[in-house]
Amino acid sequence: MDDAVSAVDGVVGRECGTCGTVAGPADRFCEHCGADLPTDGRATSSGVAVPADPAPPEGPDTATAPMLAPARRQPPRPPCRECGGAVDSDGYCTQCGAKAPSERDHFAVAPAPGVAAVSDRGLRHHRNEDAAAVLADGAGRAALVVCDGVSTSVSSDVASLAAARAAADVLGTGSVGLAEGSARIAALGVRVTQAAAAAAAAVAAATPDDDAESPPSCTFVAAAVQDPVVVVGVVGDSRAYWLPDVGEPQLLTIDDSVAGQQIAAGRPRAEAEAGPQAHAITRWLGVDSPDQTPRLTPLEVDGPGWLLLCSDGLWNYCSEPAALGEVAARALGGAGGDPLTAASALVDWANDQGGHDNITVVLARLGGATGATGTTGMASVAGTASAEGTDQR
Amino acid sequence: MTEFSAAVYQNEYLAGGSTDVHAIVTVECRGAGQAGQTSAGDAGEIVIVDTSASMGWPGVRAAQAAAAAALDQVIDGTWFSLIAGTHQARLVFPFDGGPMGMAQMSPQTRSLARQAIGYLAPDGGTAMGTWLELAARVVQSVPSVTQAHAILLTDGKNQHETPAELDQRMARAAGHIQVDCRGVGSSWEVGELRRIAQTLMGSVDLIPRPDQMAAEFATLMRQAMSRGVASADLRVWVPQGAQVLFVRQVAPSVEDLSARRREVNALTGAYPTGSWGDESRDYHVAVRLPASRAVGQEQLAARVQLAVGDQVVTQGLVKALWSDDSSLTARINPEVAHYTGQTELAEAIQDGLAARAAGDDRTATAKLGRAAQLAAETGNEEVTSKLRKVVDIEEPATGKVRLRKNVDKLDEMALDTTSTKTSRVRK
Numbered sequence: 001m002d003d004a005v006s007a008v009d010g011v012v013g014r015e016c017g018t019c020g021t022v023a024g025p026a027d028r029f030c031e032h033c034g035a036d037l038p039t040d041g042r043a044t045s046s047g048v049a050v051p052a053d054p055a056p057p058e059g060p061d062t063a064t065a066p067m068l069a070p071a072r073r074q075p076p077r078p079p080c081r082e083c084g085g086a087v088d089s090d091g092y093c094t095q096c097g098a099k100a101p102s103e104r105d106h107f108a109v110a111p112a113p114g115v116a117a118v119s120d121r122g123l124r125h126h127r128n129e130d131a132a133a134v135l136a137d138g139a140g141r142a143a144l145v146v147c148d149g150v151s152t153s154v155s156s157d158v159a160s161l162a163a164a165r166a167a168a169d170v171l172g173t174g175s176v177g178l179a180e181g182s183a184r185i186a187a188l189g190v191r192v193t194q195a196a197a198a199a200a201a202a203v204a205a206a207t208p209d210d211d212a213e214s215p216p217s218c219t220f221v222a223a224a225v226q227d228p229v230v231v232v233g234v235v236g237d238s239r240a241y242w243l244p245d246v247g248e249p250q251l252l253t254i255d256d257s258v259a260g261q262q263i264a265a266g267r268p269r270a271e272a273e274a275g276p277q278a279h280a281i282t283r284w285l286g287v288d289s290p291d292q293t294p295r296l297t298p299l300e301v302d303g304p305g306w307l308l309l310c311s312d313g314l315w316n317y318c319s320e321p322a323a324l325g326e327v328a329a330r331a332l333g334g335a336g337g338d339p340l341t342a343a344s345a346l347v348d349w350a351n352d353q354g355g356h357d358n359i360t361v362v363l364a365r366l367g368g369a370t371g372a373t374g375t376t377g378m379a380s381v382a383g384t385a386s387a388e389g390t391d392q393r
Numbered sequence: 394m395t396e397f398s399a400a401v402y403q404n405e406y407l408a409g410g411s412t413d414v415h416a417i418v419t420v421e422c423r424g425a426g427q428a429g430q431t432s433a434g435d436a437g438e439i440v441i442v443d444t445s446a447s448m449g450w451p452g453v454r455a456a457q458a459a460a461a462a463a464l465d466q467v468i469d470g471t472w473f474s475l476i477a478g479t480h481q482a483r484l485v486f487p488f489d490g491g492p493m494g495m496a497q498m499s500p501q502t503r504s505l506a507r508q509a510i511g512y513l514a515p516d517g518g519t520a521m522g523t524w525l526e527l528a529a530r531v532v533q534s535v536p537s538v539t540q541a542h543a544i545l546l547t548d549g550k551n552q553h554e555t556p557a558e559l560d561q562r563m564a565r566a567a568g569h570i571q572v573d574c575r576g577v578g579s580s581w582e583v584g585e586l587r588r589i590a591q592t593l594m595g596s597v598d599l600i601p602r603p604d605q606m607a608a609e610f611a612t613l614m615r616q617a618m619s620r621g622v623a624s625a626d627l628r629v630w631v632p633q634g635a636q637v638l639f640v641r642q643v644a645p646s647v648e649d650l651s652a653r654r655r656e657v658n659a660l661t662g663a664y665p666t667g668s669w670g671d672e673s674r675d676y677h678v679a680v681r682l683p684a685s686r687a688v689g690q691e692q693l694a695a696r697v698q699l700a701v702g703d704q705v706v707t708q709g710l711v712k713a714l715w716s717d718d719s720s721l722t723a724r725i726n727p728e729v730a731h732y733t734g735q736t737e738l739a740e741a742i743q744d745g746l747a748a749r750a751a752g753d754d755r756t757a758t759a760k761l762g763r764a765a766q767l768a769a770e771t772g773n774e775e776v777t778s779k780l781r782k783v784v785d786i787e788e789p790a791t792g793k794v795r796l797r798k799n800v801d802k803l804d805e806m807a808l809d810t811t812s813t814k815t816s817r818v819r820k
Contacts, residue, residue, distance in 0.1 A: 083633070090696070090710060095660070097632030097682075097693035124689045355689075 081106070104128055104157070108340055112138035114365035116339035117146075120347045122313055123355030125151070129218075130311045130358040131160040133168030140227030143171030144362045146238050147199065148219040148311040150284060159206045159216035163285055166202035167195035171224050185231060185298040188224040192233035195222050196294040200285045207287050217286025220294065221253060221309050227366050228301045232309075233294030236284045238360075239315050240297070241324055244305035244367075249325030252297045256283035273319055279312070304367030306332065306339075313359030314350045332363075339363035395622060396423045397699050399709035402728035405691075406721040407713050412682040414694040416711040417643065417728040421673040426621030428668070429471055434539025434623060437472040437495055438614065439528045439570070440464065443547040444477045447580065448515045452548055455577075455603030457510045459610040463544060464498075464506055466614035471498045472538050474531050475506060478545075479517030480553035482527035485509050494531025495538070518553035521545070521589065522562030529566035540623035540668055541570040542595075544613050546606065548577045551585055563592045571595050571667045573613050577603055579802040583809040591648060594667040599810045601803050622669035622701060627676060630661040630696040634683030637695075640664050643732035644675035647739045647813040663700065675817075677732050678711060688717045728818050731771055735815040738767040738776065742812035746783075746805060749796065758784075758796055766792030773816040779808040 077087045077100065085095030092099055101121060105128045110116040115136035121128040129149030136142035145167040149156030171191055179187050199220055207215045219236025232240040237255040244250075254260050259278035263269050272278060283291050308328060318324040327349060328342070335341035343361040350359045403416035429436030440463050442456040460475060467473050472495040475486040486509040487496040496502045524545065532541040551559055566572075572593035574586040577600045590597040600609050627650065629640055640662075642648040654662040666674070680694045695711040716722055745760030761784045768776040769789035780786065782804035784794040 088696075090693075090708070092693035092696075092710070093632075095633050097635075099691040099693065122689075123687050126689070355687075 104161075107132075108344060109134060110340040112136035112142070114138070114339060115142050115144075115363070116343045117144070117360070117362040118340070118343040118347050119360040120313075120351070120355075120358065122358050123351055125356075125358055127157055128358045129157040129160055130313065130360040131157075131164040131218075132309075132360050132362055133164040134362055134364075135168055135172040136225075136364070140225070140366075140368070142223070142225040142364050143168045143195075144223040144225065144307070144309050144364055145171065145195070145199075146219075146221050146309045146311055146360050146362055147285070148236065148238050148313075148358065148360070150217045150219070150281070150286070153214040153216040153286075155206060155208070156216045156218055159203045159286070160218035162202040162206045163199035163218050163220060167199040167220065167222050170195040170198045171222060181229075181300075184226060184229045185300070188226060188229060188231040189233075189296050189298065191224045192222055192231050192294055192296060195224070196220055196233055196235060196285070196292065200289075200292040203285045204287050215287045217284045217289065219281065219311070220285050222294070223307060223309060223364070225307065225364060225366065227368060230299045230301070230307060230366065232297045232299065234297075235289075235292055235294050236281050237279070238309070238311050241308045241310075241321060241328075242299055242301070242305060243308055243325050243328055244301070244303055246303060247305075249321040249328075251321045252299060254295065255281070256295075257281045269319060301367045304365070307364045307366050309360075309362040310346075311358060311360040313355075313357035314346060314361055316357065317350055317353040337365075339365065394424050395426065395706075397421065397701075397707035398423075399697065399699065399707040401697070401709040401711055402726055403711060404721075404724050404726040404729070405712040405714045406716045406718070406724070407685070408719065408722040409688055409715055409717060410685045411715075411722070412685050413638070414680045414682065414711060414713050415726070415729045415733075416678050416695070416697070416709075417726070417732055418676045418678060418697040418709045418711070419673055420627070420676065420699050420707065420709075422622060422669045423671055425619065425670045427468060428540055428542075428618050428620050428623075429468070430621060435470075435472055435535070435537045436468075436618075436623075437474075437532050437535060437538035437541040437570075438463075438467050438617060439474050439476060439495075439531065439541070439543040440610070441476045441478055441482075441524050441528060441543055441545040441572075442513070443479075443519065443549070444513050444515055445479045445517055445519045445549060446515050447519075447549045450515060452577070452603050453513055453515045455606050456546060457513055459546065459606035460510050460513075461507055462607040463610040463614040464503060464510075466611050466618060467498045467503075468618055469498050469500075471618070472496065472535050473498055473502075473506070475509060476524055476527055476531075477513055478519070478521065478524035478547070480520045480523075481517070482520075482523040484527065484531065485513065492534060494534040519547065519549050519551055520554040520558075521547060521551050522554050522559040525566040525570075525572065525589070525593070526562040528572075529569040532569050540620070542617045542620075542668070543570055543572045544610060544617075545572050545574045545589070546577060546600075546610075547574075547581055547586070549580045550582050559589075563589060567592055568665075573597075573617075575600050575606075575609060575613075576806075577601075577606060579806060583806050587810075587813075594665065596646070597810055599803070599806050601807075616670065617668075620668040620670040624701075625666050625669055625706075626655075626663040626700045627666050628657060628661055628663050628696075628698040628700050628705065629678060630698070631680050632682065632693065633660060635694070636681040637662065638679035638681055639677070640679075641677045641736065642666070642674055643677045643735060644815045644817055645672075647736050647815055650676075666699075675728075675732065675815075677729070677736070680711065682713060686713075686715050688715050690715055731818045732815065734767050734771045735773065738764055738771065738773065739812040739815075741767060742776070742780075742808060746809050749783075749805075754796055758794060761796070762792035762794040764792075765789055765794050771816060775814065775816070776808070776811055779804070779811050783808055 080093035082098040083096040085093045087100040105121040108118045117132040117134045133145045145164045147160040147164040149160035219238040221234045221238035223232045234253040237257045240252040242250045259272040262272040331342040331345035346361045400419045474495045477483045477485045486506045573595040574590045574597045587597045640650045650664040691714045694713045698705045698708045741760045741764035748756035765786045787793045
């Protein structure tokens, strides 16, 4: 299992490290099981070969180059999350027997300093229908996407993953160049709208022809980040929060849900969210959706802080911005400001509250206080949510 | 090419708070080849015949025919010897007094051995421990023999050594040789021979009449020669803090393996299973996990492996998955239920017969009644037909039986030896 990635250079076919199916040279995901395929950084999702290194200089002439290249995957099995023991090739810990989560059930990625995503099955659901895709260059640019599959449909986990990846691909392509202020906001807004359209198309592509009853569907929240400007777009009830180091936490999104509409109309949040059908969503990505256009929220930050995207598996336990801000501050404090550790801590916290739903948390440091200084190149590491899990025997 | 496979039958769903996991693991071997041919090392076969005075001339003549029939099945090249047992053990073949207590089978040695068999005569008493001790010693005199097997024949009780002496001598033989035990007639004790067979990883059975010995010996030897895998261990891994409640072979016969455990590492125990031919065996593994997990969580309760030498050749995973859906957690796996019933059936028969022998008819009726009920429930027709010779079964469903007055000793012994033979699950 550890070293199933066969050598590739984008020319010959290769085998999926999860199920062994032979994939095409430009494929990024296994057609059979959906697992991430290793890439050498040159093959893009459209199969166009571009130089990976040195990275092209930033500027308007780079508009066609991928801004954020997907990363090479590192497949070694991490130690057991419960006891730290080695995980056997059969998928269980050699010490405590805990089931090692499949990559689809639990994944954590940190594409660049200051940016991380963690997604987890939670405790009560049998699979993870959440998906996240994050790309970042460590120099203030990032593409962040969270999609939460609607569990009434059989293949929503496939749909959400396809949607998140498609959206991140769009968000990570091209550059807004030298545009600043409102021009930059407008350019990023167009990008988010295009990303949502690509995500919707991916969900439609993942919909079986004969599935008219309950076609796969998912929520969508994405952020196009070019520090200090962010544009967030949302369809459904996944959320984005801005958590400034100094000042009040803000919820950047309005849920497309019964409760969200009531809150927008002035009903107190706690009361609205406790009501009947409060969590029923009114918009989603899916072939049966009435409206898939993202509602955009621009933000130009005026100081350092954290942008947090999450699925309702987290916010259900701390819906008020102040409550979420407090939980996040504790996690970030305990993590010494490391977003991967903090996002994992937030997932653990949600599981401690009951883990009733899948949980996904994305954190990105904004406001110029990242460790990235003077990076001119765009070579990046990136991660995307990956992989159908190993089979559930 | 020898291939092993394992399949696990269990209900992995546990209710919140539950920690005990039961599973039946079926291990199957294919392509085992012949003894001494496929694995490293040679095979050794020993025929041990009782020549005590009680055998008499007719018994000894039948034993001679049986020994010859067994030797006819031994493949050329296999190491073999012949032991005559009385109150002491005597090496009948090879008789050259050399350092090797065994000879390699060839047309010449087979013919010489037949001659030696001809000189057997009834005389003396019975001390089976000495026979086993000598058998183990001759095996060890040939270092290339890595797979040794014996057939032991007796017609009587072990009268010329104490049970403690028998235990000591058996312990010296254990690990060196596997012994299939056969009792002829009705003067031997099933419990005594069963104890030898269990310690030395062999079978026990009844041969009602002397003239049936030759066919039985030939069958036993053919089986032994078809066991191409010299020895294998069942390995059971459990998580830290978990407890193995028991490890039992449940098919083709019930054997509690728990006491055979040898530690491989802190979490893994090895249970010797002897040699393997093309066959399948079922094991019942029961594990108590250290703690119940939250609903929706899954963990591994056991890795059940078969190891040949240090090589793990197959593995089955026993899982635990906590659920609050009682339609899942309340289900009893049919294989686990079947073999739990078969194990209880064996105990009920043995306890019932022991009570009957002790004159405790009340207990005997209750136990044999329960046996009749279990045999009917689990479809064990062999046991049912043998039970009918000892009790009148009035209502199989409720286990209502009456002890029969005049029971043939052989019928009672046949029921006893059959008690541990299990029927397979009807799939």
